[in-house]
Structures are given as C-alpha cells and as structure tokens.
Amino acid sequence: MTERNLWRPTRRRLTDTLLAALAPVAACSLALGGLTTWTGAGRAGSPARITVSNGRVLLPYGDSTDTAALFDIANVGGADDRLVNVTSTATRGRITLSGHRMLGGRAAYKADVTSATxxxxxxxxxxPRGVDVTLQAEADWRAGDLVPFTLHFERSAPVETIAVVSHPSDSDP
Incomplete structure (x- = not known):
C-alpha cells in the first residue's frame, strides 16, 4: 500500500469522535447521579407507609344522626396511596367518604367520593370543609367515647384506629 491510502486520524476527526461519545456519557452520568440521590434519600422503590392519628367523631347537631369522622393520615413512604373505604363495628349505618366544597359565603355542598389521595x-x-367520613351516629354516643374504625387503602394494609367523640366546636375550623 502506498502512504496516501492509509487512514490517518486528524485533530478534527478525533475532536468530532470525542464530542459524539461525550453526549451519551454525560446523559448517563446525570441520570445515574439523580438515581443515586433518590436512592440515598430512601425514596427509590419504597412503598407507601401509612399512619393514622387524631381521629375524632363529631356529635351531630339537633335531631340529626348524620355526622362526620375526621382523621389525620400521613404517608412517610415513597409512593402515593389512596384511602378507598372506612368501616366500623360501632355503627350500623352506611359509612362513606365525602368531599365538601364551599360555594361562597357560608354555603357548601357535600358529594360522595370514591377515594382520597x-x-x-x-x-x-x-x-368538615374538605374530605371526611360521613356516618350515622349512635344514639348513646357521648363526648369522650371511643369509636373503632378500620381505614382501607388501595395499596397499604388496612389500619385500625380509634376516634374520640367530640363536640363540633372542639374541631378545627
């Protein structure tokens, strides 16, 4: 072969090759850094971890037996979950999840919801102005009584908890 037919790397060819290889390497490095940070923070692949606290059942007004149960539900896990059902052995009536929307002034309306994130x-x-659990109060409930509930979630195991019967004036506004 003659010397003219041999391929020789030039500075431009080497620079172009290096730049072409650098883009995917930089993208992979950035993705790996993000995943490492996410994993280090304990979020990678961690399921929802649900805790329930501050359960309370409001005593109904007047002759009505309709009332609301309220809970604070925390999720310290890395995935969203949904509250899909609430049951109780202490009430015979229907228990539903409800959402309330203010219409202006002091008017509001209630609608059943299938779940709460x-x-x-x-x-x-x-x-009482957002999501709550709507149920029928038992006639013998008094302030301070304890009512057992089981909260059922889409992904997490059911959580058994207790709610304290209280006057509506004791609830957060």
Missing part, C-alpha cells in the same frame, strides 16, 4: 411524603388532614 394520601401523597408520598405528605398527609391527608380531614376536616
């Missing part, structure tokens, strides 16, 4: 690393704090 408990975000990863966050909480769902039920209130």
């Amino acid at each position: 408990v975000p990863a690393g966050g909480e769902l704090s039920m209130s």
Whole structure:
C-alpha cells in the first residue's frame, strides 16, 4: 500500500469522535447521579407507609344522626396511596367518604367520593370543609367515647384506629 491510502486520524476527526461519545456519557452520568440521590434519600422503590392519628367523631347537631369522622393520615413512604373505604363495628349505618366544597359565603355542598389521595411524603388532614367520613351516629354516643374504625387503602394494609367523640366546636375550623 502506498502512504496516501492509509487512514490517518486528524485533530478534527478525533475532536468530532470525542464530542459524539461525550453526549451519551454525560446523559448517563446525570441520570445515574439523580438515581443515586433518590436512592440515598430512601425514596427509590419504597412503598407507601401509612399512619393514622387524631381521629375524632363529631356529635351531630339537633335531631340529626348524620355526622362526620375526621382523621389525620400521613404517608412517610415513597409512593402515593389512596384511602378507598372506612368501616366500623360501632355503627350500623352506611359509612362513606365525602368531599365538601364551599360555594361562597357560608354555603357548601357535600358529594360522595370514591377515594382520597394520601401523597408520598405528605398527609391527608380531614376536616368538615374538605374530605371526611360521613356516618350515622349512635344514639348513646357521648363526648369522650371511643369509636373503632378500620381505614382501607388501595395499596397499604388496612389500619385500625380509634376516634374520640367530640363536640363540633372542639374541631378545627
């Protein structure tokens, strides 16, 4: 072969090759750094971890037996979960999840909801003006009584908890 037919790397060819290889290497390095940070923070692949606290059942007004149960539900896990059902052995009536929307002034309306999201690393704090559990109060309930509930989630195991019967004036506004 003659010397003219031999391929020779030039500075430009080497620079172009290096730049072409650098883009995927930089993208992979950035992705690996992000995944390492996410894993180090304990979030990678961690399921929802649900805790329930501050359970309370409001005594109904007047002659009505309709009332609300309120809970603070925290999720310290890395995945969202959804509250899908609430049951209790202490009441015979229907128990539903409800959402309340203010219409302006002091008017509001209630609608049944199928679930309530408990975000990863966050909480769902039920209130009379947001999401709550609607149920029929038993006639013999008095302030200070304890009512057992089981909260059922889409992904997490059911959580058994106790709610304290209280006057509506004792609830958060």
